[in-house]
Amino acid sequence: GTLAEKVAVETGLLIPLPQGWSPEEFAGAPLVCLTAFQALTQWADPAAPPAAGSVVLITGASGGVGSAAVLLANAMGLTVVALTRSEKKGEQLKELGADFVFDPNRKDLRQAVRAALAPKQVDLVVDSVGGALFNELLGMLGYGGGVSVGGRSGGTGAGGDTGRGVFLRDRVGGGGGGGYFLTPSKGARRGTCGGRRPVGGGARWGAASS
Secondary structure: OOOOOOOOOOHHHOOOOOOOOOHHHHHHHHHHHHHHHHHHHOOOOOOOOOOOOOEEEEOOOOOHHHHHHHHHHHHOOOEEEEEOOOHHHHHHHHHHOOOEEEOOOOOOHHHHHHHHHOOOOEEEEEEOOOOOHHHHHHHHEEEEEEEEEOOOOOOOOOOOOHHHHHHOOOEEEEOOHHHOOHHHHHHHHHHHHOOOOOOOOOOOOOOOOO
């Protein structure tokens, strides 16, 4: 709805351009930031970040939503596991705050992630890929975990292990900036892209690109 030379916007949704951001960066950031923010915070009522030290696994981590999720999760004090097929992008994800990076195509992915995290477990998955990988994600999820689905670039894939999810009280839900109503979107927009610390005591959002 904003692909136009001029648009009418409620003043309460306007925030100043943060220092260090170009207009182009700030115009694009809210799209991926809001989706990532909702995916990370939607499992609490009211919405709130997971407890510091919780483990989040992010698929498609070198993409727009994925890299935003890595930055936000790092700022929230979470342990970040990022999945990408590119070795070069994997190094960039570490610079953005990923603690562990894995190739999603490796055959022993589930075992490798568990070994790296032990004795911790995956508490939250931010998934924008779906497809055949989805069953692997469910298999890595710990008791009471959640999967925030923000896309399906890998296709719809096979159904998950619903029995396992029921027994472990795991949850699956959708996440996307477009799902916000007006009032919560104001706070989320300021919290993720307002030029201040997004959540908690993490690093300030800068103008870094991914």
